[in-house]
Amino acid sequence: MAYRQNSGANGSAMALARGLGWFSIGLALAEMLIPRMLTQQMGMEGKEPLLRFYGARELAAGIGILVSDNPGPWLWGRVAGDALDLATLATALNEQNRRKGNVAIALAAVAGVTALDCISAQALGGGANGKGQLVHDYSDRRGMPRPPDEMRGAARTDFTAPRDMRTPDALRPFTSQPTPERTFAEHSRV
Amino acid sequence: MRALCWHGKEDIRCDRVPDPQIEHPRDAIVKVSSTAICGSDLHLYDGFMPGMKSGDIMGHEFMGEVVEVGSENKKLKVGDRVVVPFTIICGECDQCKRGNFSVCERTNRNRDMADKVFGHTTAGLFGYTHLTGGYPGGQAEYVRVPYADVAPIKISKNGLSDEQVLFLSDIFPTGWQAAVQCDIEPTDTVAIWGAGPVGQMTIRSAILLGAKHVIAIDRLPERLSMARAGGAITIDFEEESVIDRLNDLTDGKGPEKCIDAVGLEAHATATIDSMYDRAKQILMLETDRPHVLREIFYVCRPAGTVSMPGVYGGLLDKIPMGMFMNKGLTLRTGQTHVNRWTDDLLHRIEEGQIDPSFVITHKVSLEDGPRMYKTFRDKKDGCVKVVLKT
Numbered sequence: 121m122a123y124r125q126n127s128g129a130n131g132s133a134m135a136l137a138r139g140l141g142w143f144s145i146g147l148a149l150a151e152m153l154i155p156r157m158l159t160q161q162m163g164m165e166g167k168e169p170l171l172r173f174y175g176a177r178e179l180a181a182g183i184g185i186l187v188s189d190n191p192g193p194w195l196w197g198r199v200a201g202d203a204l205d206l207a208t209l210a211t212a213l214n215e216q217n218r219r220k221g222n223v224a225i226a227l228a229a230v231a232g233v234t235a236l237d238c239i240s241a242q243a244l245g246g247g248a249n250g251k252g253q254l255v256h257d258y259s260d261r262r263g264m265p266r267p268p269d270e271m272r273g274a275a276r277t278d279f280t281a282p283r284d285m286r287t288p289d290a291l292r293p294f295t296s297q298p299t300p301e302r303t304f305a306e307h308s309r310v
Numbered sequence: 311m312r313a314l315c316w317h318g319k320e321d322i323r324c325d326r327v328p329d330p331q332i333e334h335p336r337d338a339i340v341k342v343s344s345t346a347i348c349g350s351d352l353h354l355y356d357g358f359m360p361g362m363k364s365g366d367i368m369g370h371e372f373m374g375e376v377v378e379v380g381s382e383n384k385k386l387k388v389g390d391r392v393v394v395p396f397t398i399i400c401g402e403c404d405q406c407k408r409g410n411f412s413v414c415e416r417t418n419r420n421r422d423m424a425d426k427v428f429g430h431t432t433a434g435l436f437g438y439t440h441l442t443g444g445y446p447g448g449q450a451e452y453v454r455v456p457y458a459d460v461a462p463i464k465i466s467k468n469g470l471s472d473e474q475v476l477f478l479s480d481i482f483p484t485g486w487q488a489a490v491q492c493d494i495e496p497t498d499t500v501a502i503w504g505a506g507p508v509g510q511m512t513i514r515s516a517i518l519l520g521a522k523h524v525i526a527i528d529r530l531p532e533r534l535s536m537a538r539a540g541g542a543i544t545i546d547f548e549e550e551s552v553i554d555r556l557n558d559l560t561d562g563k564g565p566e567k568c569i570d571a572v573g574l575e576a577h578a579t580a581t582i583d584s585m586y587d588r589a590k591q592i593l594m595l596e597t598d599r600p601h602v603l604r605e606i607f608y609v610c611r612p613a614g615t616v617s618m619p620g621v622y623g624g625l626l627d628k629i630p631m632g633m634f635m636n637k638g639l640t641l642r643t644g645q646t647h648v649n650r651w652t653d654d655l656l657h658r659i660e661e662g663q664i665d666p667s668f669v670i671t672h673k674v675s676l677e678d679g680p681r682m683y684k685t686f687r688d689k690k691d692g693c694v695k696v697v698l699k700t
């Protein structure tokens with residue numbers, strides 16, 4: 121996964137994404153640690169393993185959003201997860217469920233979050249740095265009067281590296297000739 | 311006067327603040343004509359550098375006209391046109407005498423704090439953290455320049471534009487020192503991570519210093535196009551494996567000289583180590599993201615040299631020192647000793663050997679500064695280097 125679209129992300133979209141990341145982690149912890157309480161509230165007893173599994177999914181998405189340079193794909197992952205959540209909750213919205221009031225509230229809440237996920241994922245996806253097509257071509261910005269191949273080594277005639285920045289003789293390439301200054305300097309090579 | 315002030319993470323504002331005054335007889339006041347935003351400013355903007363206070367004036371790349379001089383300043387006159395190096399130096403201490411200007415022992419006025427944090431103080435810097443003196447910076451209409459009889463570079467030759475000489479304040483000497491520190495041989499392959507303004511200057515310096523091959527690594531197409539213009543072979547690290555490509559280009563031996571011109575905010579693709587760094591940074595267990603350094607230690611040729619102009623702020627994690635030690639690598643780094651190089655580099659600009667203005671992509675007014683911080687940070691609109699005009 122690359123983060124290149126981050127370059128286009130604006131601060132507020134990023135802040136929303138981070139918020140959703142933390143939200144994911146909170147929800148994940150609840151689903152994984154107290155699934156029984158949740159299923160009871162929804163009249164969905166017996167669905168705890170499923171909930172734990174959803175919790176793991178949320179956790180991955182949350183971490184992904186928070187640590188990645190480009191949370192976009194992780195947010196789309198959340199949107200897919202939201203769809204699953206909605207479908208699962210919808211199965212509990214039947215006349216027999218005495219807690220269907222709670223289920224309706226949960227459905228509304230998830231729908232709200234889904235909308236936020238979509239907005240956030242879209243905001244991060246848009247305005248990306250146009251990778252691939254070279255919008256700003258600086259191939260004419262050489263900064264030197266002649267082509268690099270002709271400029272190569274131009275400063276070697278009148279510049280010597282100061283002593284503290286020189287490579288010790290033992291680490292020099294075998295073929296290189298020591299500059300006169302080096303030979304006369306500190307120590308001679310054997 | 312107007313000045314760009316830091317008010318917190320991602321919060322730079324163009325404020326009205328009091329004009330600076332001469333505080334010491336060696337000072338001078340400079341009326342800024344041009345000033346630039348540097349990659350180092352981004353570390354402050356993004357909140358990675360400790361020791362900032364709300365209201366601090368930003369900026370350490372600036373030039374202009376001397377409008378007032380202290381009574382003991384024998385070097386400058388009102389009306390002089392000067393470029394001011396970002397390192398404030400006394401010119402007299404042990405380190406300055408050796409040319410180690412960026413670790414001048416005297417100019418950091420928050421020396422006690424620096425002694426505690428770094429073990430020993432380093433030089434005072436303009437527009438940077440209070441760890442380096444907290445001196446008000448140059449993204450302003452006027453700046454007080456302390457020790458102004460030492461570092462400022464007088465531009466007396468006519469016909470040189472601000473844009474041509476402004477970068478003597480920082481990025482040109484920085485790129486130059488990055489290359490010089492590698493002590494380039496005509497047989498060397500020099501690999502440079504980061505094709506930002508510092509990387510661009512480094513590429514040209516490495517060419518002038520005679521590197522056989524210069525390789526630039528980045529992910530932004532426009533910066534890579536500028537790198538190729540300067541003579542570099544380019545690698546897009548999002549599209550291909552940096553390690554494989556570097557080994558291919560060097561007969562499997564790795565580059566002799568590797569330069570980190572990225573620093574602590576390195577990006578990485580979906581590698582385990584980058585996810586790890588992000589997570590640790592969020593949890594505040596690590597301050598910097600040393601992805602590039604890891605890559606360099608891994609790919610550098612044994613007995614090679616690593617030059618690190620890229621800035622690091624604090625604590626790094628999982629640095630493969632075993633690799634570094636066993637390969638017998640040499641590491642050279644530091645804030646740039648700007649004045650060591652400026653006479654020579656000004657001469658090269660005057661001679662026309664190089665024209666550093668090639669790197670400027672945006673020229674705007676000081677008021678537009680806050681917006682440009684964001685554009686530059688997000689690498690939008692093809693932004694490589696921003697110059698602010700007052």
Ligand SMILES: NC(=O)c1ccc[n+]([C@@H]2O[C@H](COP(=O)([O-])OP(=O)(O)OC[C@H]3O[C@@H](n4cnc5c(N)ncnc54)[C@H](O)[C@@H]3O)[C@@H](O)[C@H]2O)c1
Binds near residue numbers: 352528
């Ligand atoms: N030593 C000094 O005195 C000194 C002076 C000036 C700047 N600096 C430092 O030099 C660094 C670069 O400055 P700049 O102005 O060019 O900044 P910049 O932010 O414009 O450039 C950094 C470049 O590195 C690229 N990059 C990010 N991750 C990378 C990776 N994994 N591999 C390769 N490239 C990657 C980015 O795409 C960007 O183009 C900063 O850390 C800055 O603080 C040091």
Ligand SMILES: [Zn+2]
Binds near residue numbers: 348350351370396481
């Ligand atoms: Zn700088």
Ligand SMILES: [Zn+2]
Binds near residue numbers: 404
């Ligand atoms: Zn000194």
